[in-house]
Amino acid sequence: MAEPVRVALLVTCLIDLFRPSVAFAAVALLEAAGYTVEVPRAQTCCGQPAYNSGDRADAKRIARQVIAAFAGYDYVVAPSGSCAGMVRLHYPQLFADEPAMRVAAEELAARTWELVSFLVDVRGMDRVTARWAKSATYHDGCSGLRELGIKAQPRKLLASVEGLDLTELPGAEVCCGFGGTFCVKYPEISDKMVTDKAAEIAATGADCVLAGDLGCLLNIAGKLTRLGSPVEVRHIAEVLAGMTDELPAIGAPARSS
Amino acid sequence: MEPTSHLFPANVRAGLADPVLQRALGLARTGFPLRRQQAIERLPEFEDLREEGRRIKDHTLAHLDFYLELYEKNVVASGGTVHWARTAEEAREAVLGICRSVGARIVTKGKSMVAEEIALNEHLEKNGITPVETDLGEYIIQLRHEPPSHIIAPAIHLMKEQVADAFRAAHTELDPERALVDPRALCDEARTVLRPQFLAADVGITGANFLVAETGSSIIVTNEGNGDLTQTLPRVHIVVASLEKIVPTLEDAATLLRLLARSATGQEFSSYTTLSTGPRRPGDLDGPDQYHVVLLDNGRTALLGGEFQDMLRCLRCAACLNHCPVYAAVGGHAYGWVYPGPMGAVLTPALVGLHEAGHLPNASTFCGRCESVCPVKIPLPKMMRSWREREFAQRMSPVAYRSGVRLWAWVAMRPALYHPMVEMKARLLGWLGKTHGRFRSMPLAGGWTLGRDMPAPEGRSFHSLWAERRRARGPR
Numbered sequence: 001m002a003e004p005v006r007v008a009l010l011v012t013c014l015i016d017l018f019r020p021s022v023a024f025a026a027v028a029l030l031e032a033a034g035y036t037v038e039v040p041r042a043q044t045c046c047g048q049p050a051y052n053s054g055d056r057a058d059a060k061r062i063a064r065q066v067i068a069a070f071a072g073y074d075y076v077v078a079p080s081g082s083c084a085g086m087v088r089l090h091y092p093q094l095f096a097d098e099p100a101m102r103v104a105a106e107e108l109a110a111r112t113w114e115l116v117s118f119l120v121d122v123r124g125m126d127r128v129t130a131r132w133a134k135s136a137t138y139h140d141g142c143s144g145l146r147e148l149g150i151k152a153q154p155r156k157l158l159a160s161v162e163g164l165d166l167t168e169l170p171g172a173e174v175c176c177g178f179g180g181t182f183c184v185k186y187p188e189i190s191d192k193m194v195t196d197k198a199a200e201i202a203a204t205g206a207d208c209v210l211a212g213d214l215g216c217l218l219n220i221a222g223k224l225t226r227l228g229s230p231v232e233v234r235h236i237a238e239v240l241a242g243m244t245d246e247l248p249a250i251g252a253p254a255r256s257s
Numbered sequence: 258m259e260p261t262s263h264l265f266p267a268n269v270r271a272g273l274a275d276p277v278l279q280r281a282l283g284l285a286r287t288g289f290p291l292r293r294q295q296a297i298e299r300l301p302e303f304e305d306l307r308e309e310g311r312r313i314k315d316h317t318l319a320h321l322d323f324y325l326e327l328y329e330k331n332v333v334a335s336g337g338t339v340h341w342a343r344t345a346e347e348a349r350e351a352v353l354g355i356c357r358s359v360g361a362r363i364v365t366k367g368k369s370m371v372a373e374e375i376a377l378n379e380h381l382e383k384n385g386i387t388p389v390e391t392d393l394g395e396y397i398i399q400l401r402h403e404p405p406s407h408i409i410a411p412a413i414h415l416m417k418e419q420v421a422d423a424f425r426a427a428h429t430e431l432d433p434e435r436a437l438v439d440p441r442a443l444c445d446e447a448r449t450v451l452r453p454q455f456l457a458a459d460v461g462i463t464g465a466n467f468l469v470a471e472t473g474s475s476i477i478v479t480n481e482g483n484g485d486l487t488q489t490l491p492r493v494h495i496v497v498a499s500l501e502k503i504v505p506t507l508e509d510a511a512t513l514l515r516l517l518a519r520s521a522t523g524q525e526f527s528s529y530t531t532l533s534t535g536p537r538r539p540g541d542l543d544g545p546d547q548y549h550v551v552l553l554d555n556g557r558t559a560l561l562g563g564e565f566q567d568m569l570r571c572l573r574c575a576a577c578l579n580h581c582p583v584y585a586a587v588g589g590h591a592y593g594w595v596y597p598g599p600m601g602a603v604l605t606p607a608l609v610g611l612h613e614a615g616h617l618p619n620a621s622t623f624c625g626r627c628e629s630v631c632p633v634k635i636p637l638p639k640m641m642r643s644w645r646e647r648e649f650a651q652r653m654s655p656v657a658y659r660s661g662v663r664l665w666a667w668v669a670m671r672p673a674l675y676h677p678m679v680e681m682k683a684r685l686l687g688w689l690g691k692t693h694g695r696f697r698s699m700p701l702a703g704g705w706t707l708g709r710d711m712p713a714p715e716g717r718s719f720h721s722l723w724a725e726r727r728r729a730r731g732p733r
Contacts, residue, residue, distance in 0.1 A: 011719050013669075017679050018712065020719035039723050041676070044669040050662055052623060054645030054654065058666035065670060093639075142624035171287075175582045179622025185658070186266075186620050187704025192273055192586040193622075194709065222709035225695050251712035253694035 004036040008070050010078035010087070010112070013045035014214040019250065022214060025241035026079040026115050033123050035075075042069035046083045051090060052180055063091050067104050075122070076112040079237050080213050081144020082180075084114040089147050114144055115237060116212055120153040127160035130242035137169040137206040138236075139197070139220065141213035145173055154212060154236050161239060167204045171197070178219040194223040201231060208232035208249070210239060221251035258376050258404055260609045262593035265616035272587040278414050282585050285413055289579035292523025293630065300519065310516045310633045313509045314570035318561065324470040324503050325552075331473025335535030337548035345375035348553045352377060352462065352495055355549050356386055359493050361459035367477060367484040368392035369464025370408055370573060371497050371553055373595045374608070377462070388462075389454045391483040393447050400427045406589030408596065409521050409575040414588050417443060451483075461487040461545070465498035466517065466572070467510045468550070474534040475550065476510055478517065478527035485531050494533065494545040499553045501569040513572060516632035520574040556608050564643045568603050570633040575600075577627035577637060583620055592617055599627035599637040606644050615653055618644035680718040687716025 007030050015022045023039075030037045047062030066087065070076045078084040088109045095101035119125040138158065144150040158166050177183065177193025197220060201209045209224075209231055211217050221233035232249035248254055261268065272278055297303040317324055329339045340355075342348035348371075356364060364381060366372065366388055378388045378399070390399040394412035398405055400423045405411030412420070421437035424446055437443060463484055465475040475496045477484045488494045504510050518524040537544030560566050578584045578598030589597035594614070596604050602617035618641035627637045648654050668675050690696055690713020698706045705711055 013679075016719045017683050018714045020683075020715055020717060020722050023719045024722075039720070041720065041724075042672050044672055044675045047666075047669070050666045052642065052645070053658070053662045054642065054647070054649030055659075055662050055666065056646050056649075058663060058670075062666060062669055065672075142622070142626070146625040146629050173626070175622045175624035175626070177582065177586075177622065179624070181662075182620075182622045183705060184702075186269070186583075187707060188273055189269060189583055189586050189620065190622075190705075191708035193582050196582075196586075218712050219709065221712050222695065222705070225710045225712070226697075226708065248694060251695045251710060254691055254716075 005034070005074045007035040007037050007075045007077050008073035009037055009039045010043065010046070010066075010070070010076050010083060011039065012078055012080045012083045012214065014218070015079060018218065019214055019235065021243060021247050022079050022235045022237050025235070025237035025243050026077065028241045028243075029115070029119060029128070029237060030077060033119060033125060038073070040069040046086045048082065048086050049181055051086070051094070056094070060094050063094050063105065064101070067091070067101075067108050070108060070112075074111065075118065076108065077115050077118050078112070079115040079235065080215075081114045081141045081148055081150055082213050082215060084112055085143035085147035087112040114148055114150055114212065116157060116240075117144075117148060117150045117153045120156055126156060128157055128240045128242075130240055131162035131164075132239055132242070132244050133163035134207045134232075135165040135167060135205070136208045136210055136239075137167045137201060137204045138172060139169055139176060139201075139209060139211040139216060140172050141211055141216050142175050144212055150212065154210075157240055158210070158236070164239070167206050169200060169204055169209070171200050176216045176219050178215045180215065183219065190219070191223075194219050198223045198227060198229065202229060206231065208234060210234055210236045212236050217250050221249070225251040258373065258379075258595060260594040260605070260613050262605060262609065262614040262617055263612075264593060265591060265620065268591035268593055269587045272591045275588075277416055277419060278588050281414050281416055282588055285410075285579070286585035289523070293520060293576060293579070294523075296519040296523040296525060299525075303519070306512065306516055307632055307634055310513055310572075311570060313504060313512060314633050317504055317509075318501070318566060318569050321500070321503070321558075321561065324505055325500060328468055328470040328473055328503055331471065332535070332548075332550055333473075335473050335548075336538070337473065337535045337550060340549060340551045342551055342553045343555070345553070345555050348375045348497065348551050348555070349377060349380040351551045352497065353380060353384055353386075355493065355495055355547075356381065356460050359459055359547070361386055361493070363454065363458045364388045364460045364462055365391050365455055365458040365487045365491065366395070367461070367463035367479065367487045368395045368411065369462065369497055370405075370595060371464055371499050372462065373405060374499075374555065375497070375553065377497065389451070389458065391451055391455065391487055392479070393444065393481060393483075396447055396451065397423055400424070404590065404595065406597065407575060407578060408573050408600075414590065455486045455490050458487075458491045460493040460495060461489075461491040462495045462497060463488050465496050465502050467513065468498055468503045469507055469510050470503055471506045472534055474507070474532045476514075476530065476532050478514070478530050480522070480524075480528040482529050485529060488531070488533055488545065489543050492545055493547040493549070494536070496533070496548075496550045497553065498550065499555065499557060501557055501571075517572050517574050520572070520576040520630065520632040560607055565603065565607055565640055567635050568600070568607070568640060570635055571600055571604070572632060573600075574632055576630040576632065580626045580630045582624065582626070583622070599641070600635070603637055603640045603644070611644060611648060611651075611653065615644075615648055618642075619648075676718065676720050680721045683714045683718045684716060687714045690714070691716070
């Protein structure tokens, strides 16, 4: 029998804290695709908050920790374009001046993938077995779209979800205003950006909005619930893994049992 | 113009609260990107052209001294004069000196961002010379005594009603009962008022989109033809340009022109592309008697060889402004100086200092849309991050923010501490937010919850749940 292909899950700090179900959805999708999934406990965060705050020294320390934690796996998969983009594009740049670390960073970068692009581009998946009778629209997270070229992959898999009707979101490629530390430093600008995003989502008339990054989703969900909008907000992995029945939408109250 | 970039947060609040600005920005945020997209879809080789544009600019910057000297030699050979200006002040004095030498009273101007950068109009006025802006947008903001809010569409922050008000206030010689409703009427009125100024001007000042080393020519692009009238009618033509506008050959300029118009306005070519080489020659039908180029450095050569050199490739097309969601939210005046948007966020700290302009490279989500549309592939987000790194290293960012980041990183480096802390936080917030699924306000997240809810965590951390699942399943 062939050796199992070992995939390490890069959980991401936001999913770890806010929405572990997304990570479980990722595990379910990866296991169903035939991979052995492991979760290195030595991971915390990819270091983007430090990196984007200009704290390069701490970003490098955290990057070293991530590089060590994920050594030896066949693949590293993150249910986030932002965190996968950090590892794939920015880790090698962080160690541009340290040849040995740079090699290690590039080696990790080469086997690190965002979840949906991994399933489609590496595994060759073109359909899932999930069903969900809803109309949905999709927001392209900036890092996934522009750093990793993720555009067709999520649409391809969503098209196979039975009952799901996908409408394109005008301005899908425009940032929602989350921006990590940006929403803390410039909350008014961030709020204006997500206000525009929410209006465009509402105008599609879709029942729900999906994306591949929890940062964007928390921001969009927070705006939509504040506006009293009935639009559901979910991570794409939840839908692809068929977890929508048991799991309330982001920002929605827990279902009474 | 005195920078107010350090007031960025206050400028932002003013911009967000301005209904006229918000209406104007609402029209621009979809219009420009759509037209650019349509233009590049008609040109399959656009991506190759971007690469070629970058190559031309990089090559020129690598041999800047050579091309500048060649350019000067060819300007002189064609009968013109080059005035080298290290600073804004030297550039202003050079222009004033030329104007005085010919006894100029009225000066017409084509749109020039470098003239804005050196605050030329104020200097001329102070010295008794009347500058008249002839680009429609620049003319409008000159009447309103305000700076441009966009590098190719200076009055984009206004609606036509504000333009009509400005015209009524300024053109008191015209019938106060006249109708000024449709754009055509506004355009015609500006044309009527400006025409005698073109004829009366002693000196015409333009900027330059490109300076061509092999011929000593300057090139400007306009859509109104005002540049041509500015530079051919008066006795003296002064080109005010920064030195990175240089390109080696006319062929290079042609390549960059193909990128420029598509990136800027979605046109295949601007309506007018005008080349000037020296003063009027014997036998020429028209043209100025004198041709001067004031070549400005103002901190640019200090960027050569450093992490911001790529910024000197900039063509000033404004694609990065037009695609920036932050610019679209707050408008150009919020940036507090001449250059707004992503290119301004990188360039302004270099030209006026990081102490003044530190907010600008911070006010970005790093969405990367600017870099993806830049015709010469300037890595704008990367350079904004470089400014943040300088700020952090020099301890210029707020202490609370800096220590917050450092403390968070310290914890993130200790998984044995980090994981239980996240579990505690998930449980606490999950429990508190259980009923509503979200928080309407939250300590330490007051900015966020001002306009948004904070979705509540599910109640457990993933790592804790995973460890439990592993224990339940037993070792595999």
